[in-house]
Amino acid sequence: MIEFPQTCERCGVQGVLSTGERQWHGSYAQGEHMGFWEHFRCPTCGYSYDADGAPLYDALRLAIIAKEGEWVLEIAGTPSISLLKALREIRQLSLPELQALRARLPGVITRGTQTEIRYEAELLKNFGATDSLAIRHIGN
Ligand SMILES: [Zn+2]
Incomplete structure (x- = not known):
């Protein structure tokens, strides 16, 4: 959980404002599978609200990374066709975007919070990727 003054x-x-990451199941469009929840309660007048939404916004992602460190999802070998298909589907990539990503592999597929990285690894597996993917903590 992260706290921001508000x-x-x-x-x-x-x-x-108390806030954190939230996973959404059912929407795999780019960035929309990770979202946030938030809770505010005023210590003076008692006004309060709860909300959630997507995608995970940058200020929250940066605060989580500052606290828990940055994580990466990495592939060691040549990406399989099943992995490329899964990445294209999940991120809704055009063919040129997929080719640009493929040209950078083997290597890091995604950087983000631990929850984002674990969730993307799980999604890729659910979409049929058979590659062995490494989840690594790369520090704060
Ligand atoms: Zn108030």
């Missing part, structure tokens, strides 16, 4: 929209006093 001004209460009812009374104007500074409170704390």
Whole structure:
């Protein structure tokens, strides 16, 4: 969980917004499979709300990476056709985009938070990728 200072929209006093990552099942469009939840409660007037949405936004991703470190999903060998198909489907890549990604492999497929990386590895497997994928913590 991450906390950000946030001004209460009812009374104007500074409170704390609690927020974190949330996984969404059913929407695999680029970035939309990871989202966020948030909870705010004003210590002064008691105003509160809960919300969630997608995609995971940059300020939250950066705060999580600052706390837990950055993680990568990596492939050691030549990517299989099943992996490329899965990546194209999950990220909705055009053929030129897929070719550009393929040209960078073997190597890192994705960088992000631990939850994002584990979720993408699981998705790729669910979409039929048979490659052995490494999940690595690369530090803060
Ligand atoms: Zn308030």
